[in-house]
Amino acid sequence: MLFVIKNLFGYLRPYKFLSSLFFLTLALDLLFLSLAPLSFQMIIDRAIVPKDMHVFSVIMIVLAISGFICISAGMISDYALAKLNARVQNDLRQKLFAHMQHLPVSYFHKTRSGELISHFSVDLPVIDRSLAILFTTGIQSLVVVTISTMVLFYLEWVMALCILVGAILIFTGPYMLGRRAHAINAAYKEQLAAMTNDVQENTKAQMVIKGFNLQAVMIDKFMERLELLLVSNYRKNLMAAKLERIPALCLLLINFTIIGFGSYLALTGRISVGSLVAFFTMYTSMGNAVFNLTFTLPLMTDAQVSMERIQKVLNEPSEKVDHSSSEQIDLRTTEVSIKNVTFGYQENQLSIKQINMQIPARSKIAIVGSSGSGKSTIIQLLLGFYQPSSGHIEINGKKLDERNRGAFRNHVGVVFQDHFLFHGTIAENIRLGKLDATNDELRMAAQQAEIHDFIMSLPDKYETLVLDGGSNLSGGQRQRLAIARAILRNPSLFILDEATSALDPVSEASINKTFAKLSSDRTVITVTHRLSTITDMDQIFVLEQGELVEQGTHSQLLQKRGYYTRLWEKQQRSFISSHAER
Numbered sequence: 001m002l003f004v005i006k007n008l009f010g011y012l013r014p015y016k017f018l019s020s021l022f023f024l025t026l027a028l029d030l031l032f033l034s035l036a037p038l039s040f041q042m043i044i045d046r047a048i049v050p051k052d053m054h055v056f057s058v059i060m061i062v063l064a065i066s067g068f069i070c071i072s073a074g075m076i077s078d079y080a081l082a083k084l085n086a087r088v089q090n091d092l093r094q095k096l097f098a099h100m101q102h103l104p105v106s107y108f109h110k111t112r113s114g115e116l117i118s119h120f121s122v123d124l125p126v127i128d129r130s131l132a133i134l135f136t137t138g139i140q141s142l143v144v145v146t147i148s149t150m151v152l153f154y155l156e157w158v159m160a161l162c163i164l165v166g167a168i169l170i171f172t173g174p175y176m177l178g179r180r181a182h183a184i185n186a187a188y189k190e191q192l193a194a195m196t197n198d199v200q201e202n203t204k205a206q207m208v209i210k211g212f213n214l215q216a217v218m219i220d221k222f223m224e225r226l227e228l229l230l231v232s233n234y235r236k237n238l239m240a241a242k243l244e245r246i247p248a249l250c251l252l253l254i255n256f257t258i259i260g261f262g263s264y265l266a267l268t269g270r271i272s273v274g275s276l277v278a279f280f281t282m283y284t285s286m287g288n289a290v291f292n293l294t295f296t297l298p299l300m301t302d303a304q305v306s307m308e309r310i311q312k313v314l315n316e317p318s319e320k321v322d323h324s325s326s327e328q329i330d331l332r333t334t335e336v337s338i339k340n341v342t343f344g345y346q347e348n349q350l351s352i353k354q355i356n357m358q359i360p361a362r363s364k365i366a367i368v369g370s371s372g373s374g375k376s377t378i379i380q381l382l383l384g385f386y387q388p389s390s391g392h393i394e395i396n397g398k399k400l401d402e403r404n405r406g407a408f409r410n411h412v413g414v415v416f417q418d419h420f421l422f423h424g425t426i427a428e429n430i431r432l433g434k435l436d437a438t439n440d441e442l443r444m445a446a447q448q449a450e451i452h453d454f455i456m457s458l459p460d461k462y463e464t465l466v467l468d469g470g471s472n473l474s475g476g477q478r479q480r481l482a483i484a485r486a487i488l489r490n491p492s493l494f495i496l497d498e499a500t501s502a503l504d505p506v507s508e509a510s511i512n513k514t515f516a517k518l519s520s521d522r523t524v525i526t527v528t529h530r531l532s533t534i535t536d537m538d539q540i541f542v543l544e545q546g547e548l549v550e551q552g553t554h555s556q557l558l559q560k561r562g563y564y565t566r567l568w569e570k571q572q573r574s575f576i577s578s579h580a581e582r
């Protein structure tokens with residue numbers, strides 16, 4: 001509970017004025033609510049029993065004025081809390097999302113996307129609810145209990161002592177269950193995140209599922225997941241019920257004791273009837289407050305787990321990128337050197353072994369090799385997504401990890417194998433390459449990527465909506481948009497990782513010509529399987545099982561009659577046979 005309260009107050013720190021307004025008005029509101037039962041004693045003992053109309057009128061006027069102040073204060077505190085709560089939620093969403101943007105690619109490779117989504121869809125709403133309830137019911141109940149206890153001690157200390165002991169008993173049960181409740185809640189949230197992940201994966205895989213008729217298999221798999229979630233949910237609900245039920249039982253026991261003992265004191269004339277009524281009224285309001293407090297206990301456990309889950313993401317170290325730095329990199333006069341680089345995604349499994357590559361400025365190089373030979377891994381290392389386990393990469397003669405990676409990436413135009421398009425218009429998607437690009441620049445990039453004519457044939461032209469991931473476009477159209485995005489950036493280094501793999505050979509040759517024109521004074525690194533597209537490259541690096549096995553120009557490599565020649569001849573044979581079949 002303390003952890004939750006400390007965190008919630010931490011979230012309020014930036015809003016000093018609103019917080020002060022809230023707590024001040026809340027205090028006024030609660031002071032009246034807590035002391036109101038005392039008016040029964042005054043009215044009975046000082047007005048009704050002595051039949052004093054004047055005192056009665058004064059008490060009623062004081063009550064009316066206090067009531068007005070109390071209602072106004074309550075309304076202001078509602079307004080302040082509503083605003084505070086919305087701001088805190090907003091801050092947390094912003095903080096979490098901004099932090100995610102700076103997490104390294106390796107984090108996303110090892111974390112299920114459903115897990116991250118569940119922080120927004122499950123954990124943040126829990127914090128929202130806990131803040132609302134703790135700062136209304138929670139604080140209200142706590143203040144009522146504190147003030148009531150003091151007044152009860154003033155009215156009848158022996159009975160008050162009984163209540164205090166009872167109140168301690170009420171919270172002992174939930175306190176002892178705390179650790180177990182935390183574990184159960186954390187397990188439930190993990191299962192919930194796994195289910196979110198399954199649903200997300202399923203929506204993305206619908207074509208494969210329908211194509212392979214896997215609906216029944218998917219439903220069975222999901223049922224297995226739901227089985228686990230069901231058990232976990234049941235445990236969580238049962239624990240929440242226990243956390244509420246145990247205090248409720250204790251409270252009943254105290255009620256019984258207090259009613260009996262209080263009535264006995266009044267019967268034996270040790271306290272006045274007014275005091276007894278005031279005591280019972282005060283005790284009833286205190287009992288309600290204690291009861292409300294017990295309701296907040298399961299929520300506090302829930303909030304603690306959610307806060308810890310969010311904090312875990314926020315504690316993940318960010319990638320070293322400083323976009324604000326003005327470090328200048330000009331690859332037109334420099335080179336890229338990969339020196340003795342070894343790397344494995346897992347410690348005991350190397351994907352790249354002792355690779356050396358010299359890529360001079362303005363050169364066009366290709367990296368080829370069979371599937372899984374490590375081509376894309378080199379690109380990921382080059383972009384600084386991962387750190388080599390030994391060796392290093394130099395850009396412009398300076399180690400990449402000593403450079404400002406943001407500044408370096410500003411000079412790179414990259415087209416990935418999985419070119420992602422965002423939900424938005426075609427223009428917005430291309431403009432991501434250069435946010436301040438003019439419409440003319442945008443059109444020019446689209447023309448160079450040979451997608452302009454297609455865009456103009458659409459009813460909404462550049463304002464056509466691209467659905468999530470570009471699902472309303474063909475693979476080739478998506479690829480061309482991604483190429484236009486990279487061209488618009490006007491980079492000094494093009495990195496093309498299977499950038500034209502979705503295009504037909506004629507379109508691919510045409511786009512390659514565009515790149516050749518564009519890159520006359522730039523460095524181009526191409527990863528490809530189609531050897532026919534790289535015959536005029538300045539240098540070709542051939543990888544096999546993470547090792548650099550050959551390098552040279554196309555003709556030099558053919559003369560070696562090694563691994564490259566075998567790959568080349570294999571592709572030529574399949575090209576000839578596919579043409580012969582037509």
Ligand SMILES: Nc1ncnc2c1ncn2[C@@H]1O[C@H](COP(=O)(O)OP(=O)(O)OP(=O)(O)O)[C@@H](O)[C@H]1O
Nearest residue numbers: 109345346351369370371372373374375376377378
């Ligand atoms: N994120 C990752 N986590 C763990 N292993 C990975 C990851 N990405 C790639 N690998 C492994 O690293 C090796 C090299 O993969 P890489 O993607 O670099 O090959 P590639 O030559 O680009 O293949 P392809 O031509 O099929 O795209 C493979 O064995 C692959 O399984």
